[in-house]
Amino acid sequence: MSMVHIGMMQSSSKKVITKEEWEKKLSEVKIRKEDMNRLVMNFLVTEGYVEAAEKFQHESGTQPDIDLGTITDRMAVRKAVQCGQVEDAIEKVNDLNPEILDTNPQLFFHLQQQRLIELIRAGKVEEALEFAQEELAPRGEENHAFLEELERTVALLAFDDASTCPVKEVKELLDNAQRQKTASELNAAILTSQSHEKDPKLPSLLKMLIWAQNQLDEKASYPRINDLVNATLEEPVT
Amino acid sequence: MPASASWASRPEDLVESLSSLDNTARLKAIRDVKNQIIGNKTKKLSYIKLGAVPRVVEILASDTEVPLLVQSAAAVGSFACGTDAGVRAVLDSGVLPHLLKMLQNGDTQVAEACARSLKMIFHSPLAPKSDMFQGHRMELLLKLLNHGNESVAEVAARVLARCCETKEHQLALANAGGLQSLVSLLAGSIKIREASLDALAALTKNNKHLSEMVIKLDNGDALASIIRLIKDKSSLTRLLACMCLANIGKACPGGYSQESEVRADMLSILMRLLDEPGQAGQDAPGVLADLVANNEELQKAAADQNAVEKLADFLLRKEVPSKQLEGVLLGLSELCSKLENSRRQLLDLQDLKSFNTSLALAAPLLLRPMVHGSLVAALRHPCDGVKVAACACVRSLSRSVKNLRTSLTSEQFVRPLLQLINDPSPAVQAEALTAVGNIVLDFTPQKSVIMQTDGIAQLINLAQSMDHTLRRNAVLALKNFLFMADITVKHRVIAELTIPTLCDLIQDPEEEVQEQAITLVRNLVHGEPDSIEQIFSDGGLLFQAIEKQLINPRPDIALQALYVINNVVSGSEVHKEAVMTSILSSQLASNTSWLTRFLQDTSNPQLRVVAVWCIINLLYPAGEDISSRVVRLREAGVEAQLHKMVDDSCLDVKSHVRTALEMYFGIRHIDGLQCI
The missing domain is CATH 1.25.10.10 (Leucine-rich Repeat Variant)
Incomplete structure (x- = not known):
């Protein structure tokens, strides 16, 4: 009974921590420079900034957690998809590691779908139809979800100029965003095959910061970080 | 392009x-x-x-x-x-x-x-798989575990994981230093780590010796690393680490100090993994089954976390991969192996999805227990593993008397099970037989199905199988079939099985078959004198076979034979006299009768309890031969032996001895015999 009472008392009058106290506490927390550098390197490597990673390695002496050569390969694959050269991308991935597309039917389907989209974009109608029939239809038979996506893609052929297609979900397939989506899916699969996490660590750290601040908001008033880009400490609300 | x-x-x-x-x-x-x-x-x-x-x-x-x-x-x-x-x-x-x-x-x-x-x-x-143990292939793979290239090291571990399916293979690998190399890979990248866990799980599966070795490795550091990995970020790593520890825990229960906390952690981790896509989710039910096996406390905890409902939900889904379905059924079978509440919960689950779409007014009639159909479908699944698991599940459910009377009565289970006892796979046959064995116990609806079909002939056929597990399970099923059965059923089984075959089974080279065959006789001769009479048909062959087993050096087998005798001796005067003759002739042959030997046996008090019961039954009810039996028993030294047992360390023995002596006293009193 008394416990509940105290709890209610506390929630009604939140503890206030001033900026000075907060900064003093913050300065007491020691974070190793090497750890910070590794976080940065992890970001550069995962996102594929190979030149920046090389420079950063040179300047800070931080070892990348992956062979930088593999980043170049990965980026070449990604770029090929972004430029619409899907077949080229597929061959490159298969040289990198044949397991990736062999064990990932969904990704393989999306790449084939992208290939079909590129054929349609280039106006190669006959080739597109043949490709859809030869390569994509059997995948559609294996998996119902693929069939629906295939039907949506083939719908592009119904319009002389697909960009005038009235159905939003169909027209979207021709957007650059579709290429980006396929490219990121492929990028993530390559990273996973290299025993590397597919997302950099920094964004999840930021998410944890936001979560922790939200938790703390219920108990105390403190110098919050609202501007994540500059990480400025706000004055506590009293 | x-x-x-x-x-x-x-x-x-x-x-x-x-x-x-x-x-x-x-x-x-x-x-x-x-x-x-x-x-x-x-x-x-x-x-x-x-x-x-x-x-x-x-x-x-x-x-x-x-x-x-x-x-x-x-x-x-x-x-x-x-x-x-x-x-x-x-x-x-x-x-x-x-x-x-x-x-x-x-x-x-x-x-x-x-x-x-x-x-x-x-x-x-x-x-x-066994090809990999030829020549120097094993040594090569072990060497490759330390290869500089990650993919090569990974595949070495993966191949090792797939190859060691027998105890000999497991041991050969461990003796060549496999455990140590694999454990050192736990510190590697995620793929290496998962491959290593996979192999460690394969090495510890059903292997007490290797499980103990892993526990002791590096002063417990290896085990500690595996325990840490059950909370890893990667779901597959979590699953594989749980698999390893579940195997170790099952092979070597209570093998390390913090085991119970680790098991509790694993339970909630596995419960969450059930919904995970891919391999982690597919393998989670099977690991859960291994985790809760033989551990009632954990089975309760799992039930509290709604494990029965969650697993049963997979039975309703379409296109569940065979391996996952197998795991789900094994999980349910373990959860229902001891807990009546879980059995009830599983059988009572209603198909709410169909309920929502059906007409509300007619709903109470349309609501059918949902697992029945799924279980029957699983019994007819094309994959052996699923069939075995489904049989195990039916077996667990049929351990409950209530279920046998109500939910499992329908022919829908008995027929597919009877079909499975003729399955080409011995593993399926063995498990189906055990389930049939439970289902035929005591209750008439199932028995009539068996009687109507050629079920008895099938069971008798399997009782003569070359595979001793099948023999054992078939005899067990027949034994249960005879439990409290009426005399027509007993006559029919004996007519088809034949006395000489039954005698062969009582003297089977495998002790577990002997034991089941003797208990079959015990059920056969239980009850009315008509039932008992069967042991003396065919010139008493069956009685002689049982007599031989009374002096079996294995106490549990001798005990079962003694139970048979106790059933016989509770019959008519003729039956009592037959046992009396047996006691006396064994006395003549070896100086101490089998009865006295049981009375003097200190290995298991149950032997003495039943032996004293036999004496009580010999003296009750007091028929015309009673005074001569009292004299003959005394001459055989039985009465003197009973007097030595009035302060037996076992309370049960003590009280029965007292009853027997009081009966002696009563009889002597009536007949005016002289007291000692």
Whole structure:
């Protein structure tokens, strides 16, 4: 009974921590420079900034957690998809590691779908139809979800100029965003095959910061970080 | 786009070019084939038909140029990925020795490509497992665990994981230092770690000795690393670490100090993994089954976390992979093995989805217990593992008397189970027999189904199987079938089984069969004198067979024989006299009768309890021969022995001895015999 009472008392009058106290506490927390550098390197490597990673390695002496050569390969694959050269991308991935597309039917389907989209974009109608029939239809038979996506893609052929297609979900397939989506899916699969996490660590750290601040908001008033880009400490609300 | 849209080139020509004399043409052909078949099952099958595989393997076997070797190894791997036909085709082409040899190739690219192909092959159940223990292959794989290239080390662990299916294989690997090498890989990258956990799980499965070794390895550090990994970020790592620890816990219960906390953690981790997509989710139910096996406390905790409902939900889903379905059924079977509440919960689950779509007014009638249909379907599943698991599940459910009377009565279970006892797979037969054994216990509806069908003939047939597990389980089922059965059922079973066959089973080379056969006789001669009479038919062959087992050195077997005698001795005067004769003739033959020997046996008080019961039954009810029996028992030294037992350490024995002596006293008093 008394416990509940105290709890209610506390929630009604939140503890206030001033900026000075907060900064003093913050300065007491020691974070190793090497750890910070590794976080940065992890970001550069995962996102594929190979030149920046090389420079950063040179300047800070931080070892990348992956062979930088593999980043170049990965980026070449990604770029090929972004430029619409899907077949080229597929061959490159298969040289990198044949397991990736062999064990990932969904990704393989999306790449084939992208290939079909590129054929349609280039106006190669006959080739597109043949490709859809030869390569994509059997995948559609294996998996119902693929069939629906295939039907949506083939719908592009119904319009002389697909960009005038009235159905939003169909027209979207021709957007650059579709290429980006396929490219990121492929990028993530390559990273996973290299025993590397597919997302950099920094964004999840930021998410944890936001979560922790939200938790703390219920108990105390403190110098919050609202501007994540500059990480400025706000004055506590009293 | 490249001009040569490869999907458009003629496959026949490509296959031909695989054997071209020109290196460049060969390389182009093999690369094209590889790029066409990766991810494409249809293409794989059509190239296999065109005879591409032997040509691809030929390149691996005889070429020396790195690009050719890499491409052909990759193509082999792709052929072996995803289709059984592909695995068969590459194995038939004799690829295995070449791949193994190439693992040691100085060029890392070649070694890596071969490692990946080998991994694909060993992913399939068709992979030749015991072949890997020939020659120096095991040593090679163990050496490769420390290979600088991650893929090579990974595949070595994966292949080891798939190969050790027998205790001998497990031990051979451990003796060659496998455990230590695998444990040191736990610190590696995620793939290496998972491969190592996979292999450690395979080594500890049902192996107490190796489980103990893992617990003690590096002063417990190895075990601590595995325990840490159950909370890893990767769901597959969490699953594999749980698999390892569940195997260790099952093989070696209470093997380490913090075990109960670890098990509790694992339970909630596995419960969450059930919903995970991919391998982690598919394997989670089976690991959960192993975790809660033989642990009632954990079974309760799992039930509290709604495990029964969650697992049963998978039974309703369509297209659940066989391995997952097997795990789900095994999980349910473990959860229902002891807890009546869980059994009830599983059988009472209603199909709420169909309820929502059906007419509300008629709903109470339409609501049918949902698991019945799914269980019956699982009993008819094409995959052996699922059938075994479904039988195990029915067996657990049938442990409840209430369920036998109500939910499981319908013929829908009995018929498919009877079909399964003729299944081509001995594992399925054995498990189906055990389930039948439970289901036929005591209750008439099932018994009538068995009587109507050729169930008895099938069981009798299996009771003479070459496989002793099948023999044991068939006899067990027949034994349960005879439990409290009426005399017509007993007559029919004995007529079909025949007394000489039953005598053979009582003297079976396997003790577990003997024990079941003796208890079958015990059920046979339980009850009315008509029932008892059967042991003396055919010139008393059966009685003699039981008599021989009274002096079996194994106390549990002798005890069962004694129970038979106790049933006989509770019959008519004639039956009592037959036992009396047996006691006296054994006294003559070896100076101490079997009865006295039981009374003097200190190994198991139950032996003394039943022996005293026999005496009580010999004296009750007091028939015409009673005074002569009292005299004869005294001459055989039985009465004196009873007097020595009035202060027996076992309370049960003590009170029965007292009853027996009081009866002696009463009889003497009536007959005016002199007291001692």
